[in-house]
Amino acid sequence: MKEPKGVGRMWSLYKMGGFTPAIASMLGSQNAQQMAFIRSVNKEQRKQSPLDMLLREMEFIVFDLETTGFYPSNGDEIISFGAVLMRGSEIYSSETFYSLVNPKRRIPRAIVELTGITNEMVEDAPDLMQVLHDFMEFVGKRPLVAHASGHDKQFLNAALWRTSKVNLNHRVLDTMMVAKWLEPKRDSYALDDLLEDSGITITQRHHALEDSLMTAELWQVYLRRIFERNINTLGDLYAYLSQR
Template structure:
């Protein structure tokens, strides 16, 4: 009980004054620095508004997560991060992020078969704090984009809270929502079906980086169509999406 109270006091010190020797001692210097960085990035994100930014200039990070299941609050974990940078309609295919994560639990056989990530591969991967730090460093203040983003946002939020006691402040744009607005009469908005209808080659599905690259090409296709409708800013796009 005394140990728990001590941890609570140190956490309150951290929240009030930022980085303290007590927190560094408790977490280890490297983890404390990573936590401080993640909190700093998240805090800075609250200060900026990108709604007036022209879409043709806007930098975004298209990302995807692979996980052990669907429920982060019931023990499921992230096992890989993938991301690629875009500016306007240009996909920067050489500016990417990818890392496995050690989930510190057994990966179900069905997930191994789906993703190709084995327990042996995951055991040698860095832990969540390290990868989350590196991912947030890659993202910076940019808009996040994902397909069927609810799943990824849920896991990213849970990871940020567990490691750094912060919620995600970055905006997350969902290409599925954009597809429903652009093509309201489709039967399916699954990623494979949308990729196929846009003539985008499907390669290594359920690999976080490959899924990010394919989703980036999907967003590229949609953004060209959005700009053709004289929708020029992110704020304008959100206004249209809110009506559908």
């Protein structure tokens, strides 16, 4: 997707001296403030090293995205964000985030059928910059958890770069990778199969918030198994996962 007119000049100005009045006038003051916030969160994240933190005490954001397709480089866009807060193995279902996004393109029929998100539903939804700002505000400095996270990270990185010229610095734990470590001989690591085998009720699949809540329950199950192996810190967990 082409950058909006003036973006190249804007970034030249940014590198020369930050958010000048010229940049604010190009973007609009609200967008400039949102971009500044996203960049600030990302910068602070680089300073944080949570590897020594105890998993039992850590806060995580379990999240999911729905998109118009699989390839942001081909013009596919995010159409919804969903997320829920966890502290240790406790799910805070009252502390959630959900928003539709106006992708500024047509949603393919197959995606409408899969997600239930129609073109009419996103017509008046906020744009990507607004929702990305609100999502990053909800996430803060917390590590992220997702299932088959490659897809979500790809779109999140593309969104962050396009709107704010930053890459995702947050650590992302993948419940699929954890499942492969805990159960290396499984035939399937699809979310539906893992949920069913873990005794987790499947509610509404391909809804960003519902998928986040179900993935949080799966992460809850896996954390208990991780603790049984005397793995206590995020660094310990990464060390075990890296052996795969």
